[in-house]
Amino acid sequence: MSACALRVFVQRAAVMRKAAHxxxxxxxxxxxxxxxxxxxxxxINTLTNSLRxxxxxxxxxxxxxxxxxxxxxxxxESLLDVVVNNDLDIxxxxxxxxxxxxxxxHLIFEEGVYKKLGAVSDEEMDxxxxxxxxxxxxxxxxxxxxxxxxxxxxxxxxxxxxxARVDSEKESSTAPPKV
Amino acid sequence: IWGSHICRVRGLxxxxxxxxxxxxxxxxxxxxxxxxxKNAAVDIYERLPVPFGLVRFGVAPDHPEVxxxxxxxxxxxxxxxxxxxxxxxxGKDVTIDELRQAYHAVVLSYGAEGNRSMGxxxxxxxxxFSAKDFVGWYNGLPSNKELHPDLSFETAVILGQGNVALxxxxxxxxxxxxxxxxxxxxxxxxxxxxxxxxxxxxxxRRGPLQIACTIKELRExxxxxxxxxxxxxxxxxxxxxxxxDLPRPRKRLTELMMKAVKEGGDDKAEKCCGFRFFRSPxxxxxxxxxxxxxxxxxxxNKLEGSGESARAEVTGQLEDVDCGLxxxxxxxxxxxxxxxxxxxxxxxxxxxEMGRVQDTAxxxxxxxxxxxxxxxxxxxxxxxxxxAHVLIQDMEAGKLDLSVNKPGAQAITALLQTRGVRTVLFSxxxxxxxxxxxxxxxxxxxxxxxLDVDEMLKIAWS
Numbered sequence: 001m002s003a004c005a006l007r008v009f010v011q012r013a014a015v016m017r018k019a020a021h022x023x024x025x026x027x028x029x030x031x032x033x034x035x036x037x038x039x040x041x042x043x044i045n046t047l048t049n050s051l052r053x054x055x056x057x058x059x060x061x062x063x064x065x066x067x068x069x070x071x072x073x074x075x076x077e078s079l080l081d082v083v084v085n086n087d088l089d090i091x092x093x094x095x096x097x098x099x100x101x102x103x104x105x106h107l108i109f110e111e112g113v114y115k116k117l118g119a120v121s122d123e124e125m126d127x128x129x130x131x132x133x134x135x136x137x138x139x140x141x142x143x144x145x146x147x148x149x150x151x152x153x154x155x156x157x158x159x160x161x162x163x164a165r166v167d168s169e170k171e172s173s174t175a176p177p178k179v
Numbered sequence: 180i181w182g183s184h185i186c187r188v189r190g191l192x193x194x195x196x197x198x199x200x201x202x203x204x205x206x207x208x209x210x211x212x213x214x215x216x217k218n219a220a221v222d223i224y225e226r227l228p229v230p231f232g233l234v235r236f237g238v239a240p241d242h243p244e245v246x247x248x249x250x251x252x253x254x255x256x257x258x259x260x261x262x263x264x265x266x267x268x269x270g271k272d273v274t275i276d277e278l279r280q281a282y283h284a285v286v287l288s289y290g291a292e293g294n295r296s297m298g299x300x301x302x303x304x305x306x307x308f309s310a311k312d313f314v315g316w317y318n319g320l321p322s323n324k325e326l327h328p329d330l331s332f333e334t335a336v337i338l339g340q341g342n343v344a345l346x347x348x349x350x351x352x353x354x355x356x357x358x359x360x361x362x363x364x365x366x367x368x369x370x371x372x373x374x375x376x377x378x379x380x381x382x383x384r385r386g387p388l389q390i391a392c393t394i395k396e397l398r399e400x401x402x403x404x405x406x407x408x409x410x411x412x413x414x415x416x417x418x419x420x421x422x423x424d425l426p427r428p429r430k431r432l433t434e435l436m437m438k439a440v441k442e443g444g445d446d447k448a449e450k451c452c453g454f455r456f457f458r459s460p461x462x463x464x465x466x467x468x469x470x471x472x473x474x475x476x477x478x479x480n481k482l483e484g485s486g487e488s489a490r491a492e493v494t495g496q497l498e499d500v501d502c503g504l505x506x507x508x509x510x511x512x513x514x515x516x517x518x519x520x521x522x523x524x525x526x527x528x529x530x531x532e533m534g535r536v537q538d539t540a541x542x543x544x545x546x547x548x549x550x551x552x553x554x555x556x557x558x559x560x561x562x563x564x565x566x567a568h569v570l571i572q573d574m575e576a577g578k579l580d581l582s583v584n585k586p587g588a589q590a591i592t593a594l595l596q597t598r599g600v601r602t603v604l605f606s607x608x609x610x611x612x613x614x615x616x617x618x619x620x621x622x623x624x625x626x627x628x629x630l631d632v633d634e635m636l637k638i639a640w641s
Contacts (some may be wrong), residue, residue, distance in 0.1 A: 091214075092560050095251070100245030102557050126395045129428035130555070141563050160561045179511075179553055 005133040055145045060154040063090060068154075075148055079141030079155070080105050090157055098142035100124060103131035105141035108156040113137075117144060196220045196260065197574055200282040202269045202477030202516075203289035205232020207253040207546020210560045211286050214263055218574065220260040222282075222588045224273075227321070228265040228603040228635040230256065230516040230612060232290060235557065235628075236320045239346040240361035241353065241577035243625065247551060256605045262588055265603035266636065270516035273591060279541055281590045283579050284570055285534070287520065287529055287544040288563070291511035293551040299339060302507075305329070310343045310508035315382050316348055317367035321635075324366075329471075330374035332503020337474050338460050339508035340383035343456075346398040347506055348379045352406050352450050362625040376504060379452045384459040386482055386493040387436055394432045400452060401435065407444030409453030414442055417635035421485075433443065455483065458498065459491065474501045499615055504637025511552035521585045528552065534566030541579055543570050607639035614638050 059082060061069040069089075073082040079093045083105070096102040100123050109117070114137035122127070126145045131138060140160070197219040198513040201208045212221045229235065231249055236613065238245045249412075256263045258580045267273065269289070278285050294309040296302060308328060318375030335351055350358070355372045381388060412631035415437060422430055436454070444451075457480040464474035477498045480491035512530070515522035521537050523530045528551055529544045545566035548561045554562070573579055592602060611629060619626035629635050 050542075092210075092557070092562055095248050095557055095560060096244055097247040097250065099247060101242065101244040101247070102555070104560070106558050122398070124394075125431070126398060129431060131395060134428070161558065179555070 007166050021079065046050070046128060047073070050125045055148075057148060057151045059146070059150075059175075060152070061088060061090070062154060062156045063088075064157050064159055073146055075146050078145050082146070083141065092160070093163060094142060100140070103127045103140065104160075106133075106158055107139060107141045107144075108130040108133075108135050108158055109137045109139060110154055111137050114139070116149060132161045180210060180317050181525050195566040195584075196266075197283045197629055198281075198569070198577070198585045200220070200224065200276070200285045200587070200591075201547075202275075202285065202287050203232065203546070204230040204263060204265065205209055205290050205534060205546070206234055206248065206252070206556050207288035207290065207548075207557045207563050207569040208232070208286075209255050210563035211288055211545045211567050213251070213255045214564050215286075215570065216258050216260050218571050220587065220593075221262075221281075223256070223261070223263045224267045224269055224278075224591075225263065225265045226268045227233065228632060228639055229608055230263060230265065230605070232494065236315055236318045239314075239350060240317065241349070242346075242358060242365035245556065261591065263603075263605040263608070264588065264592070265608060267595065272595055272598060274541070275477045275519050277594065278591065279568045280585075282585050283574075283581055283583075284541050284543060287542070287548055287571065288548075289513075289516060289548055290544045291513040291527070293510050293514045293527075294378055294507070295510040295513040297460050297509065299460055299462055299467060302401055304463055304465055304472045305470065306332075306503055307463055310337070310339065310347050310438045310506050313347055313506050314322040314343065317363050317371075319362075319364040319630055321630055321632050322629040325362075328370070328504065330370055330376050330504065333375060334378045334380070334500070335376050335504035335506065337379060337506045337508055338380045338448065339391075339510070340454060341391040341508060342380050342393060342396050344506075345392045345400055346507035348381055349399055349403065349454055351376050351394075352403055352452055354404055357404075358478050358485045360624055361394065362619065362628060364630065365622065365624075366630075367558075374404045377450045379450075380409070380455050380500065380502075381453070382455045382458050382460070382477065384457070384480055385456070385489055386456045387415055387433060388421060388429070388485070389482075390432070390436070390454070390456075391490055392432075394428070394435060397432060397435055401439050401551055403450075403452065403484065406452055407446065407448040408439040408442070409451040410436075410440040410569050411453075412440055414454070414456040457491065459493075460507075461497070463551065464499065472505050473503065473505075474499055475505055511547070513548045513552065532563075535573070551621055553562070577578075601640070603636065603639045610641065611635050611638050 010107065037153045055102065056072045057075055058072055060089065063069055071082060071086045080098050083090055083093050092104050095104045106128065120139065124140050128138055128140055145146060199215050199219045201212055201221060201223045204223050206426065208223050212223055215221050230250060234246055234248060244540050252296070255261055263523050275285065291434055292309040306329060312326055313328065316326040316328065337347055355368065358368060371563065391574040393625045418433060418437065422433060425433060434602055458477040459474055459480060462476040462478055463472050465471060466473040477500060479494050479496040479498060481494050483490045483492050512527045521530050521539065529548050531544050532545050534545060534549060543566050545563040549566065551563055574581060595602060615626040615628055
């Protein structure tokens with residue numbers, strides 16, 4: 001089995017272990033960097049993790065409470081995978097499990113990094129449009145995969161709409177009530 | 180079964196932790212529970228034998244990814260400090276006061292089961308439905324199983340232009356091939372397979388810049404096979420000039436609509452779908468025998484002001500549209516379920532301050548019953564997290580008397596038993612779930628929902 005295919009198995013296994021009773025929808029939208037099917041494989045994870053130290057990338061999350069969370073993750077993992085696999089304390093992240101049916105994995109990138117990421121699909125843009133606090137360097141984490149040249153990037157986790165804040169529907173003037 | 184569990188959480192034994200009761204087993208209830216479980220034992224009460232509320236009965240069958248949140252809810256329900264109790268009608272089988280006596284805090288998360296009415300003559304004629312009921316029908320809500328909408332007319336008119344309206348239009352016009360592997364009910368699938376509806380008009384009282392739907396749903400509409408766009412260029416006067424000043428989300432949505440106006444679509448298409456703007460319904464018209472709807476009378480509006488706050492003003496002009504199916508999609512509406520709970524009939528919500536119910540210590544609310552019936556699941560999620568945080572704050576600030584031991588579900592279940600009410604536990608819902616998946620599998624569908632509450636109960640308690 002090639003290292004690439006192994007990595008995919010491991011990613012999926014890690015995500016599936018996280019949510020013990022989860023059954024993935026058949027319609028999970030894969031970001032372009034990830035291919036292949038998923039499977040359960042606890043044993044492989046420990047083995048391949050130690051084999052692949054050289055493909056690790058450091059990512060910093062600036063959380064809503066201002067705290068910085070630093071993790072090492074694998075190239076090829078989506079940022080949603082990174083949050084899930086590392087059990088990061090980000091409330092409500094990835095509600096639709098990476099299927100482009102919500103905008104809860106919204107992340108804000110540094111401008112230089114954002115430019116390196118490439119074109120955004122219409123499908124992603126459509127969901128991103130619904131995100132609170134949308135910026136010009138916003139992306140959905142489930143659609144962005146780690147590469148070596150993204151090592152050390154800092155991601156800001158945007159605030160979400162809440163009663164205690166200004167009502168975004170009035171503030172941003174883009175969003176009438178939606179159901 | 181819960182008593183025999185060894186509680187693995189350090190320092191939080193199930194007999195001494197605060198007990199919270201949640202009324203409503205939909206997304207608001209589950210997301211509120213998810214946050215509270217860190218600090219309390221949580222019991223969720225739901226009227227139906229089955230959980231998940233609008234995620235099960237509202238989300239369109241061709242949007243299965245949106246239902247992935249069920250996986251999170253399932254985890255929450257299976258948490259050792261959480262228990263789900265279906266088949267309990269709060270307000271009828273047990274009162275809010277009785278719940279408040281048995282728990283340290285009660286959260287109302289029962290959503291919006293009613294709908295706004297158009298308030299026009301002829302609204303009750305056969306052929307007129309609320310979107311709530313139509314959606315409930317194709318999604319297997321037990322109380323809508325006898326809806327039997329007549330789909331033998333060519334034109335359907337939908338009032339309202341939000342995502343629910345777009346869902347209804349799409350389900351009416353989608354090829355059966357697109358629907359037959361989903362969890363749409365078999366009777367709806369068969370009715371749609373035999374449908375004569377070929378033209379759907381989605382009517383809004385304001386203009387294109389005020390449309391309430393989102394771009395994903397509009398794109399799905401534009402891409403529907405064998406369906407061309409049926410728009411009025413006149414409705415779009417002045418819109419192109421306004422584009423440059425719009426924020427990106429509104430701009431992209433408007434551009435997509437304008438593209439549909441311009442390109443029209445395949446002339447050979449058998450079906451058509453389009454928006455009609457600046458129109459408000461004033462009367463449902465009946466045929467000569469007066470027995471059913473045969474058309475709708477619309478008043479033409481002009482816009483005062485611009486942007487989100489623009490208002491529709493009457494011009495006095497009228498327009499009649501022939502149609503045999505009229506669906507009003509102008510909003511859901513919450514109802515009061517217990518006289519002991521304050522209720523604001525004008526806004527149709529439980530009056531509250533950040534989720535704390537007005538003048539009622541220990542009572543909270545989350546979701547649509549708190550903020551009104553708008554927003555996607557993620558909106559409800561954030562709102563529910565907020566209520567949970569406020570409740571936890573109150574616990575930590577000593578605003579709830581946690582020194583008193585509360586009996587929780589033990590007392591309520593016993594009380595219900597004396598009233599002849601037996602609950603459905605989550606593990607029993609899972610039997611219903613397994614049966615639905617099994618029946619679906621034999622038809623090549625994701626699931627075949629049970630439509631009958633008695634049948635659900637029989638399987639749950641088997």
